[in-house]
Amino acid sequence: MTAASFRRWLTGAYLVLFFGYLFLPLGIMAAATFNSSRFPTVTPWMGFTLQWFGALWADQRMWQALGTSLLVGAGVIAVAVPLGLAAALLLDRLHSRARTFLYAVMVSPLLTPGVIVGISTLVFWREWFGVTGGLFLTVLAQSSFIAAYAMLLFLARLQRFDPTLEEAALDLGATHGQVFRRITLPYLTPAILSASFLAFLQSFENYNTTLFVRGLDTTLTVYIASKVRTGLTPAVNALSLILIALTILGAVVYEILRRREARRQPDPA
């Protein structure tokens, strides 16, 4: 074996190990769903069962937590996506130190630990407005950093936008409102969809921030964590399996749409 082919073999082996490391734990967790053991495990194998899906279906509190998560996710889309859009529209037109400064402030929530985002929101809204933890604060706390993700998505798309389109429309007598509705917004529609999708995903899986601002409300992620610590059964695995399947589906659909979009608009950069 030559040195080059040995190196290629080593690289291949490392990649197989790496991707195995990424997926094997998820596979084990999924497999434990079908083991008829009372505790989720794959060793020893007690026989195949689907009973834990039924147990999950019958779990009232799970449905309630799912409802809360959907509500919070919808709220975050409604708050974070417009904020991110406004921020990107503003940044796109600034070329100065003000832009650098604003940009730094906007991305700072992404570099702040989630627990601190939750704590600062909790303290601020109680002290100034007397608002305590609950759905409202959960939406606000999550939006404070998810808006930054949305802003980055919009900014990336705006960078490929041809501003002469807007100028031409303005020269031809269109109002600013018309230009925004007929040119800017349609151009940004794919970014609005992907920002909404990512905002929902981020909101749905959030744990660290939500934990501090949730009050008495329980989102699905918080519910799963509480089940793991008290009352763990393979029903939690069934739920995990469903969520992972939905995530994979979402990722694949997102990727297909993204590639179709990329083909339609060849990126010069």
Place this chain on the structure above:
Amino acid sequence: MGGVLRRYGPVLTAAILLAVASWLLLLVVLPQVLMVDFSFRPSLPPSKAGGPEDVYTLRNYATLWTNQIHLAIFLKTIWASSLVTAVTLAVCYPVAFYLAQVAPRRRLPTLVLMLVIPFWINELLRTFAWYIILAYNGPLNALLVGLGIFSEPQRLLGGDAGVIVGMVYVYILFMVFPIMNAMESLDRNQIEAARDLGAGWLRIHRRIVIPHAKPGIAVGCIMTFMLAAGSYAVPALLGGPQSRWFTEVIYNWFFEGGNWNQGAAYAFILLILCIAFILLMMRLFRVGLTDIAK
């Protein structure tokens, strides 16, 4: 500012400015400022708020130095998060290099999708997967006993080791993507040229690849360290009373100790730790804030 007004007109400009101002002031800056202000005040019953006892004090910060248990947990959080960062960097570097520089272009989208999928899966679920693997009757113990490495199952959950192993798994993708993105812009010809001129693999990485990927490495380390030090889910699921994390101490101040001022001080200390780490990385890799915030 004139450009904004010219492009969007008065109505839209006002709406944009209002939205950005309310986001940054109400959701980002003021909450942080108030949290810091809160951390320098004593915890008082509402009747005494604003009274003579309501003065600025460093008492909440002194607690960390006088409470040996909390101090030990804080220091452990620092070294354990550093360890998590170092291990993920070592594991990810070859993968990022392969994907950015070696992988055949037509296979790349599929490989990247295979990274994106676990990246999108809920952090808590990825932690839960390790809860099952590390359980006393779990597959890892079964394997180790089966291979004869242990004579009987060991307690793998509830200690620092389990937490660290889980964190490496959960945060690893935050390291891969920044490094990969930074390496992608490196011209493959540069590596070819260096090899033709007789440079060995080690030298090519030390002199060409690493200098080029520095901003990506810095971002990956910053994200991983911040997520590890600020993690609540992983220590809550995989740790135990003997392996508490600093975030858990903070949580207890808020929801069990009922001393929000004290909790705010600890939260601010955690924030300072993360900022210090960012500055350290910028110094170490000699990159500016604009390189990082891309």
